[in-house]
Amino acid sequence: MMFVEPSTRRLMTNQADAQGLLKPEHGVFTGRLPDDVPFANSSVTWAGVHWVQLNWPAPDDGGQRRAVMAHESFHRIQDDLGLAPAPEGSNAHLDTMQGRYLMQLEWRALSAALAATDDKLRRQHAEDALVFRAVRYQHFAGAAQSERALERNEGLAEYTGIAVGATTPAERLSLTQNDLVSHVSAPSFVRSFAYATGPAYGLLLDRYAPAWRKAIRAHEVGLSELLVGALGFKAGAVTDAQAEQRAAAYDGAALLAAEQSREQQHQQQVAKYKAALVDGALLVLPLNKPQVMFNPSTLVPLGDAGTVYPTMRVLSDWGSIEVREGALLSADWKHLTVAAPGKNAAKQGTIEGAGWTLHLAEGWQLDQGARPGDMTLNLIHQGAH
Structure with a gap:
């Protein structure tokens, strides 16, 4: 594992490299990451070692710190687990007003499901999340495949980060709920949504389909698809009217109004980028x-x-x-x-x-x-x- 300080590219590792480029110092190994080597919270092969690569300083919060370390550790070994990431689609539908609206309704339903203490209520909220997802897939061709690809990559990594990094069930739930809230403010959902949905679906599957991790390694299936099967949910029968009816339970009217306002500003941004870059x-x-x-x-x-x-x-x-x-x-x-x-x-x-x-x-x-x-x-x- 290596930590890299972005401003200086100074690095610290927990073991020696294979080429003798790092020097031992106070129980760790230090050096400088060359300018031609990429840096991100990710994994990288450098100096003969396949590293977990992390930003320094690490998060102050202990749970978040352990979660990001475990998240990126998953990326380092995911190919060995038979979970090499599939080619990702653009998920451009998640930059449309309707796509964003339905995704945020899904997040709200997942949050309510995780917070529920009554199993009947938990199942109702979980099925509402699946309703919003099913309607989104009906409206956007290819959405199911492109979302599945990202969730099997970043979604599984974030679930793993929380499942491994949290020290108690309460901390696991808190970190997952934080993911469902913190990504709402992101300027774009197209490549960030899976950091929220992955842990949420993972925790629900831990409850309703405990062997799901073996299933997802054996088959090219998505997390939400596994939950559909576990709950016996009939996704093909979902309608727009049903989604709008259920949206009322999650303050859908106010959310839709906010997204309509955001869409006006977004179209101005798109026009600006097209003028400059097309x-x-x-x-x-x-x-x-x-x-x-x-x-x-x-x-x-x-x-x-x-x-x-x-x-x-x-x-x-x-x-x-x-x-x-x-x-x-x-x-x-x-x-x-x-x-x-x-x-x-x-x-x-x-x-x-x-x-x-x-x-x-x-x-x-x-x-x-x-x-x-x-x-x-x-x-x-x-x-x-």
Whole structure:
């Protein structure tokens, strides 16, 4: 396990690396993470060791600290468990008003189910959560598959973090309830929702289908699907009218009004990004097995054009780019687009643009792109992308 201080990239580990790059110091091993090695709360292979990688300082709260350590430890071994993450869809439906509305109703129902002390009431709230999910899947083609993929990755990791990291049932419940509340304020749900739903469905499955962890390893099934089976819920019979009737129990009218207001501001944001990253003069960066670091709570889908990452850091064969004011990542992860730099921008070395800084590796330079005003990257003298 390694902890990394982002501002300095100083690192501390609990064991030696395989290449002798770290030095022992006061019972741990210390050094500096090279600039070309990605950093995030995740897992990484570096200096001959597959590490759990964590931000320093760690959370002050003991439960949250243990949970994030166990969450990222799951990511380090999930391939070995037969739970390698499937390709993720964009979950763009969770950036629409209806998608966000139904997701938050689901969160509220899950929270009520976990808080219930009466089993009949607990089952009712759990089934309400499944109602809101079933209606969402009816309205958005492909939503079931794309949500399942993220929940089997980040949802299972967050459930594991809480199940392993909590020291008491009460702490386990408290951490799960916190996840259901804290993600409501996230600017985007498209890649953050599973941190809330994963632990909630996991705790309900612990109660109603104790062998579910073996089932989810053996079959490409989702957490909510397992709960549907455990409760005998008939998801195919759900209607919009039923969902609206049940929404009243979760203050659905006020939630819908808030989402309608948010949607107006969101459309302005989308228009701004389209003008800058689709219609304007662009710098298009080809990607070859990129390493991408980003905030999963801020993504903005732009349909077929891809997804906007307001902030991110990307490493590729051409070097690295730090994005502070938005970049567009294509759905196939083959191109990254930012606003083109000015006419007098440098062609090599460090290049500054509107809200981004590009550090080009030796042998790469900026060249004219496909459209007038556009630019791209090429290998010098080779013309290869």
